[in-house]
Structures are given as C-alpha cells and as structure tokens.
Amino acid sequence: MKKGILLVNLGSPDSPEPKDVKKYLGEFLMDERVIDIPYAARALLVRGIILKTRPKASAAAYKKIWWEEGSPLIVISKRLQNKIQEKVAYPVALAMRYGSMTIEKGLQELVDQGVEKVLLFPLYPQFAMATTETIMVLAEKLREEHFPNLKIESVPAFYNKPDYIEVLSHAIKKHLKGKNYEYLLFSYHGIPERHIRKSDVTKSHCKIDGSCCVTPSEAHEFCYRHQCLEVTRLVAAQLKLKEGSYSTSFQSRLGFDPWLLPYTDRTIERLGKQGIKNMAIVTPAFVSDCLETLEEIAIEGQEIFHEMGGNDYTTVPCLNDDTEFVELLSKWIANWGISKTELV
Structure with a gap:
C-alpha cells in the first residue's frame, strides 16, 4: 500500500486585497467549529455584520506583512514541505484548511501519485476544535465523498512530546x-x-x-x-x-x-x-x-x-522551516508504520 503525507496548515487569502480577504474570512468564519453557533445566527453574524466591516481592516493588516513571494504562511509552509520531501521517501503534499489550496486538492495530488494511505499531519502542536478537529472532520468527509478507497491516519497533538x-x-x-x-x-x-x-x-x-x-x-x-x-x-x-x-x-x-x-x-x-x-x-x-x-x-x-x-x-519567530524542526517532522514521518509510538 503506497503511502503519502498531507501537511495541513490554516490558510491565507490569495492576496491582501479586500475582495480576497473577504472571501477567505467568509469561508473561515462560517466553519461551524470556528464560530460554533446555529447556522442562521452564524450567517447573520458573519455575512450580515463581520464581512461588511472587517475585510478592509484585515486587508490593511495583511498588506503590512505580505511578502513579494506571497502570503508568509503559505511561503513558509511550502519551504517546510520541500525540506521534508528531501528527507523522506513518501510523497509530501501541502494543503490549507481555508483558501484555494484545499485539502481536496492535496488529497487528489497524492492519489494521482498512486497513494493509497495518507498520513494527515495538521501543523498544530495543540488540539482545538477550530484547528485540528476541523481538519480531520473535513478530510474524512472528503474521503467518503471523493476518495472511498483511501485510508487516512491523523497525527495527534504533539504539544508534550x-x-x-x-x-x-x-x-x-x-x-x-x-x-x-x-x-x-x-x-x-x-x-x-x-x-x-x-x-x-x-x-x-x-x-x-x-x-x-x-x-x-x-x-x-x-x-x-x-x-x-x-x-x-x-x-x-x-x-x-x-x-x-x-x-x-x-x-x-x-x-x-x-x-x-x-x-x-x-x-x-x-x-x-x-x-x-x-x-x-x-x-x-x-x-x-x-x-x-x-x-x-x-x-x-x-x-x-x-x-x-x-x-x-x-x-521569537515560529519554528517555520528551522532545520531541527524539519529533522523532527521528517523523523516522525519516516517512523510512520514502523513504530507508531515514535510518531505520536
């Protein structure tokens, strides 16, 4: 059974322009595990209030930190993906929970390479409804709807390893x-x-x-x-x-x-x-x-x-693509299927 890795981070607007920020915020804030209130109330809050005022301010904030290569989070995540790929034998794909780099695209990329079993790797040290859980729930939904023959295992929170x-x-x-x-x-x-x-x-x-x-x-x-x-x-x-x-x-x-x-x-x-x-x-x-x-x-x-x-x-910068962090994630991935205790 050919294995593959799907790294998943939060996501980012496609650009720091208000229209792209609005689209991104709409998807993010309408997630029932981010704003966990009934759909009608959530839609009224997000679409009726937040998306009428917040995108412009958020776009201004994004413009302050946007890099020439694009969104810092996306650029850094791709660097991490590439460095891990150099160190492990499995195909490594990258996806975002929100935005255009979807989890569905990431799974499809792996399936197109013949992958039959995926290690879903949420890039969050701690568990939370609005991070790890929403990634795992969506990945399972996509598996059922589009990839019924695919097997998916998830990396649990690694905060205390x-x-x-x-x-x-x-x-x-x-x-x-x-x-x-x-x-x-x-x-x-x-x-x-x-x-x-x-x-x-x-x-x-x-x-x-x-x-x-x-x-x-x-x-x-x-x-x-x-x-x-x-x-x-x-x-x-x-x-x-x-x-x-x-x-x-x-x-x-x-x-x-x-x-x-x-x-x-x-x-x-x-x-x-x-x-x-x-x-x-x-x-x-x-x-x-x-x-x-x-x-x-x-x-x-x-x-x-x-x-x-x-x-x-x-x-203090985040771990980003720090060499020791790359080595650690690569070690966990390499041990996947050999000694699960080492992975988790």
Whole structure:
C-alpha cells in the first residue's frame, strides 16, 4: 500500500486585497467549529455584520506583512514541505484548511501519485476544535465523498512530546541569545471558553477554574488550554526560567463571549505598567509565522509595549522551516508504520 503525507496548515487569502480577504474570512468564519453557533445566527453574524466591516481592516493588516513571494504562511509552509520531501521517501503534499489550496486538492495530488494511505499531519502542536478537529472532520468527509478507497491516519497533538519541546526550547534559546529581556511571554491563539467545555470527553472535568488543567484527566487529550499551559511549563523547565519571569496569555479574540484569559494585549499593557522594560514574546500555537504573529504580535504588541513605557520588545519567530524542526517532522514521518509510538 503506497503511502503519502498531507501537511495541513490554516490558510491565507490569495492576496491582501479586500475582495480576497473577504472571501477567505467568509469561508473561515462560517466553519461551524470556528464560530460554533446555529447556522442562521452564524450567517447573520458573519455575512450580515463581520464581512461588511472587517475585510478592509484585515486587508490593511495583511498588506503590512505580505511578502513579494506571497502570503508568509503559505511561503513558509511550502519551504517546510520541500525540506521534508528531501528527507523522506513518501510523497509530501501541502494543503490549507481555508483558501484555494484545499485539502481536496492535496488529497487528489497524492492519489494521482498512486497513494493509497495518507498520513494527515495538521501543523498544530495543540488540539482545538477550530484547528485540528476541523481538519480531520473535513478530510474524512472528503474521503467518503471523493476518495472511498483511501485510508487516512491523523497525527495527534504533539504539544508534550519531549523531542518537540527540545526543538522548540532550543529555537527560543537560540533566538534570544544575547538579547536583552527580563520577561518571556508565551502567547497562544485564543478560543472561546465554551470550546474547552465542548471538547471535554468527560463532560465534567473542564471548569476553567485554575485547577482542572493541572489535575490529571483523560480530558487533557483534547483540552487546548491544558495543552498550552503544559507547553509553557515544559519549555520553562527546559530553559530553566525563573518563577515570575514568564507567563501564558491568549490572543486574537473575536466577539463578546468569554474567551480564554488572560488576553495578550492586556498582558503586554500590564507588564509595561508594572515597569518591565525589556520583554520577549513567543507564539507556540503556530508553527509558521502568519498575520497573527507578524502583525498582531510583532507590530501591534510592540506598539502597546512602547506606549506603556517599555524599551526592548523581542518577538521569537515560529519554528517555520528551522532545520531541527524539519529533522523532527521528517523523523516522525519516516517512523510512520514502523513504530507508531515514535510518531505520536
């Protein structure tokens, strides 16, 4: 049975122009696992309100970070794909959950090469409804409708795998070497609190009360908040960070429902007010730099910090196509089917 790999990232508009941004946002925000409210209410919110106002502002933000080669996330993801392909024997395709580089096209590319079994590799260290789950659900739907003879296996969240933590920690340490900083903020993409409760397989453990994420439970396998906090804990231990010199926050909230706390922008503001003059920030929910890291964190975050009296503000790049990260993913892929424990 010939095997192939499908790497899947979030996606991007085809251009930073409002019409393309509107199309992309429409697909993204109408996903029932992103905005998980009834269809009629979601359509009214997205098409009746958000898409009438947000595309222009989002397009302006994309224009700030757009590269000559195209969308940073797409360019970086392709670099990662190419470097992995050089190291593994399996065909490696790339797809995006949203946008024109569809999962259907990625699966078709592999099938056209004779692939009969696909390793679906969501490029997210942590599990979340709006990332890993929506990719897996769509891939299975497409398999049933268009590729009934194809077998698909999915890579689970790898947030706490020792070799991943080592690679992430080394990348952070390497980038911050010689840099002047007194505080390291771990910023993760935010999600509504209700997503945490919906993903709780026990239906009782996740209370988001400050203790559930550190109390052992099978719920942690699908708990985004626990997995983010665990990445921070493991990396802090690896880097021997002093207590009080780092913390976790969540960015990119949308709407008025309760989202995971504390918020990144308010945390940056608070740190500045508290007298922190030099800080660094890392975004471990993303493996590829994108709008949320290059504009929201690197540009807007820096502006907030400087307004609050801060001096040096250092952003740590995502793993992107870092050599050690490429080696790690290639190792996991090469071990697929040989020793599954090594993969997961």
